[in-house]
Amino acid sequence: MTGVDLMGIYDIFDDRSASTISGAPLDRIAEKYGTPVIVYSHARIVANIRRIKEAYQGHAKILYSVKANDNPRILEIMHQESLGSDAASPMEISISVFSGISAADILYSPNNASAYDLEFALDRGITINFNSFTQYRKLREKPSRISFRINPGFGMGQFAGITTGGTTTKFGIDPDTAIMAYGKAKDDGCGEFGIHMMIGSNNRDHRKIAEAYSSFFRIAERISREAGVRFEFVDVGGGLGIPYSENEEDLDIASLGSSVVRDFSKYGFGELVMEPGRYIIGDAGVIIGTVNDIHNGFVGTDIGMNLNIRPALYGARHTIVPLGRHEAGERMTVTGQVCEDTDRIGEMEWRVREGDRILVLDSGSYVYSMSSRYNGRPRPAEVMIMEDGSDRLIRRREDFSDFLATVV
Ligand SMILES: Cc1ncc(COP(=O)(O)O)c(C=O)c1O
Numbered sequence: 277m278t279g280v281d282l283m284g285i286y287d288i289f290d291d292r293s294a295s296t297i298s299g300a301p302l303d304r305i306a307e308k309y310g311t312p313v314i315v316y317s318h319a320r321i322v323a324n325i326r327r328i329k330e331a332y333q334g335h336a337k338i339l340y341s342v343k344a345n346d347n348p349r350i351l352e353i354m355h356q357e358s359l360g361s362d363a364a365s366p367m368e369i370s371i372s373v374f375s376g377i378s379a380a381d382i383l384y385s386p387n388n389a390s391a392y393d394l395e396f397a398l399d400r401g402i403t404i405n406f407n408s409f410t411q412y413r414k415l416r417e418k419p420s421r422i423s424f425r426i427n428p429g430f431g432m433g434q435f436a437g438i439t440t441g442g443t444t445t446k447f448g449i450d451p452d453t454a455i456m457a458y459g460k461a462k463d464d465g466c467g468e469f470g471i472h473m474m475i476g477s478n479n480r481d482h483r484k485i486a487e488a489y490s491s492f493f494r495i496a497e498r499i500s501r502e503a504g505v506r507f508e509f510v511d512v513g514g515g516l517g518i519p520y521s522e523n524e525e526d527l528d529i530a531s532l533g534s535s536v537v538r539d540f541s542k543y544g545f546g547e548l549v550m551e552p553g554r555y556i557i558g559d560a561g562v563i564i565g566t567v568n569d570i571h572n573g574f575v576g577t578d579i580g581m582n583l584n585i586r587p588a589l590y591g592a593r594h595t596i597v598p599l600g601r602h603e604a605g606e607r608m609t610v611t612g613q614v615c616e617d618t619d620r621i622g623e624m625e626w627r628v629r630e631g632d633r634i635l636v637l638d639s640g641s642y643v644y645s646m647s648s649r650y651n652g653r654p655r656p657a658e659v660m661i662m663e664d665g666s667d668r669l670i671r672r673r674e675d676f677s678d679f680l681a682t683v684v
Pocket of ligand 1: 341343344362385474477478514515516551552553554555641
């Protein structure tokens, strides 16, 4: 390989050739399991978790956000690393419990939940983080421990579609309403309180993140004082970002952790909680695909919007490189097999031929979990590469029987 400067986003691989993970050759994995296939690095997942723990010096409880990637074998790693989970639905609660995570370590943050959804969590003793006061009011039996999701009045995310705070979003309760809500919950006999915010995803500027948390801590302090409740936990949500291209910088998590821990210690709150998803699993997964056609100036592959909807949905960009030989070529758009013009995965400046394998980097988060069977394409296999280079199939490729499984 010549003239290639692979840095940062290539950390999942053993070296800059981007051809092996923990010693396992990716062309062999593609041969064995077929393409498209999503390959994860166990070592990278664990390294990402430990980097967060180190940055927060053990002062934050980490709840892995299941929506980023809900494979139970991946959640088992979270459990082994003593993480809890952030669940968005009864199914994500079940996936968490199946993976070994105990009810006490799950926080359920639904929005527009049905009575069934809320009872599902309550029956299992799982704390609910209410997105609205109206949802709380609907409960016939009030729980003894609750949390409300606060909308601090501002949001912060890489794209509008992943910005989940601010007055134009459906998320959370404004601080004044929250004061009333906590007061009411206290009158209802609730004795343990948490407070939460989630203002957006894929943020990499540690100063801006720390400033947003600071504003939230001040809001939480005011709510606590005016409602007369003490917060056992203060949850800053997820949102820690990763670079998707070589010219984007890594989040300086060490600086973020030390400044947040220092700031948090000024208040009399209980535990600091965080809910990372992307930061843990995003750069620990890569899609391997195959070039099936080169036509009208497009590189036609088996990786489409059915598998990775992020480019079509948000205008997200993933770095795409050939597996193996790297020869500079013209800039071309990589497309998949779906009959939509939005079926574009990204751009590539490498020369490829029919039959070549390509890699879509940073595909560990919000790829499989957001995938569909659109155009009759089965979801792909998922493979975990262990530290010793062995490979484990952690989800098989779907087939026609999976399509028929729900047909009556
Ligand atoms: C409530 C909540 N917590 C955590 C997350 C995880 O976010 P991220 O993957 O950006 O860390 C999300 C993502 O949307 C979320 O909605």
